[in-house]
Amino acid sequence: MNLAIKNVAKFGDTDVFPSPLDRYVCQDQPGKVLELLKNIDSSFDHFLENQPPSNIDCLAQIGYTSFRWTTQLDPFWNLYFLSQVIQIAEKIEHKRIPTSENTTYSYRWNPNVVTGHLFGPQNWRAYKDQCLELSNNHSYVLVADVADFYARAAHHRLDNELDRLEENATTVKRLKILISKFSETRSYGLPVGGPASRILAELCMVPIDLYLDRKGIKFCRYVDDFHIFSESEDEAHRHLAFLSQVLFNEGLSLQRSKTRILETKELRATSSHLSEHAEDPGVNQSDQKQLMRLSLRYDPYSLTAEQDYEALKEVVASIDVVGILMREISKTNIDSQITKQAILAIQALEPESRDEAVCSLMTPANLSILCPVFVNVMKLIRSIYEDLSSQAQNHVQSCLVSIVQDRHHILENDLNLTYFLKAFRYHKSREKEMIVIELFEHRRSPLVRKEIILILADWKSTYWLSNQRTSFSSMNKWERKAFIIASFTTGDEGHHWFKHTKRTFSKSEKLVAEWFDARRTTNPSIPV
Helix, strand or coil, X not given: CHHHHHHHHHHCCCCCCCCCCHHHHHHHCHHHHHHHHHHHHHCHHHHHHHCCCCCEEEEEECCCCCEEEEEECCHHHHXXXXXXXXXXXXXXXXXXXXXXXXXXXXXXXXXXXXXXXCECCCCHHHHHHHHHHHHCCCCEEEEEEECCHHHHCEHHHHHHHHHHCCCCHHHHHHHHHHHHHHCCCCCECCCCCCHHHHHHHHHHHHHHHHHHHHCCCEEEEECCEXXXXXXXXXXXXXXXXXXXXXXXXXXXCECHHHCEEEEXXXXXXXXXXXXXXXXXXXXXXXXXXXXXXXXXXXXXXXXXXXXXXXXXXXXXXXXXXXXXHHHHHCCCCCCHHHHHHHXXXXXXXXXXXXXXXXXXXXXXXXXXXXXXXXXXXXHHHHHXXXXXXXXXXXXXXXXXXXXXXXXXXXXXXXXXXXXXXXXXXCCCCHHHHHHHHHHHHHCCCHHHHHHHHHHHHHCCCHHHHHHHHHHHHHCCHHHHHHHHHHHCCCHHHHHHHHXXXXXXXXXXXXXXXXXXXXXXXXXXXXXX
C-alpha cells in the first residue's frame, strides 16, 4: 500500500486526467491515507456497499476526428485497486517473456520504493530502436495495432489469467469485483491511463506473446503495437493470419487502418524517431531529429536539478523549436508526435523565445489546427504562465476568453474543457466569472463542475459559493470534495456550515478536509 501511495503522490493517478485533490493528500499525509486504505481492506464489502466507486467517464481526443473512452477512477478506490495489483505484479512479470529477449518493452515491473517508480527504464524509444535493429536482418515487417485494446479487453480471459497466477484468493476476488465495478458490470474493458490497468493489460497479452514466441516468430511489442518480422511477403501474410486468429481467440482484433506489410527498407526510411514528413521541403532534418531524440522529462526534485535544467536549456537553445512549431501549424494536419515534443521543449526556451512560441500557439485559428494536442498546449500554459511576460499573459487570456465566447468546438469535449479551465483560472475578472458560472449551469460533467467550484473558491467568489450550500447533499463525490475545500474560503459562514455538515462526510471526505485545513496555514492557495 505504501508503494501505491508513493506512486500516486509522485506521478498522479493517471496520465490522461488532471490530478485530483487526493493526490496532494498522498503527498502531505501518506500515513492517514494508509490508514484509510487499511480500513477499506479490512471492511471491503462494507465500503463497497456504502461508499462505492464514483468514477468519471469521458471521451479523450486522439486526433482530428477520433476519440477514445477514458475513465478517471474514484481516487481512493484507485489507490486501493493499485495496491492490490501491486501485490500480484511480480508474478505477472515472471509470466512474461524476459526483458533479456528484447521482445516486449511496455511497463516491465521494476519497482523502486524510494522514488515510487513501478516500471523499469525500457520504453517506447527502446522498442523503436529494437524494431530498426531487427529490420536490418529481415526483408519484411508486419506493422499491426490492436483495435481498442483497453476498451475491449475481455474480463473472462483476464479472470482466467488471474486465477492461473495462484495468488492470494482474496486479492484476486477483489480485483475481479473492482474491474467489474469500474466497467459498470460490462464483461470487457479496463480503465485507460493508470498503472494498475497497465499491469493487468500486460497480463492479458501474455498468452499472445507466448504463442508467437513458441511458434518461433520474431516480433517486438509495446502495449498493443506489434512489429513482426519475416523473410518474405508470403511469410508476413501467414504471420498476419496467425496473429489475427490468436487475437480473435482473446476477443480482440487488429485495427485495419494501422495494419500493413512493409519492406523493412521502407520501415527504416520512415523511422529514426521522425514522422512520415521526413522528406518535407524546408524542414531542418537535423533540428527535427535532435528534437525527437531529446529527453524532456526534467525532474525538479533531482539532486542535480539546477545543472540538469541548464543542460536542457543549452540543448533546446540549439534547436529552432518555434520554426518547427510554425511548420506544423502551417500544415492541414499536424504530426502529433513532433508537435507534442516541440510544445514540451518550449518550457526550456529563453523568456523572449518562450513568449514568442506561446503567442504563436495561442490564437483561435491555430488552436483549431492544434486540436489533437490541445490538452498538451493547456498543460504548457499552466506550467509556465507565471513566468510569461505580462504582454504574453494578456495575449493568452484574450485568446482563452475568445474561444469560449465563440463556443469553439474544441471545448465541447469535457476533458479539453477541464484542462482549459486550469489555464483560464489566472486573473479573475467579472467577464470570466460570468463565463465559468454559465459553464457550471450548462455542463453536467463532474470533471468540469468540480473544477469550476475550485476556481470560484480560488477567486473568492463567496456570493456564488454561499448560494450552492443548499445543493451540497445532491452533489456527486467529486463536487462534494471540491465544495468542502471551497467552504474554507468563505470565512465564518463556511466554518458554521462545515461544523454542522461534517457528520455527513465520508471517511475520504473527512481526510481531504483535514488535509486542507492543516495545509492552508502554510499554503492557503487551492491546488487547481
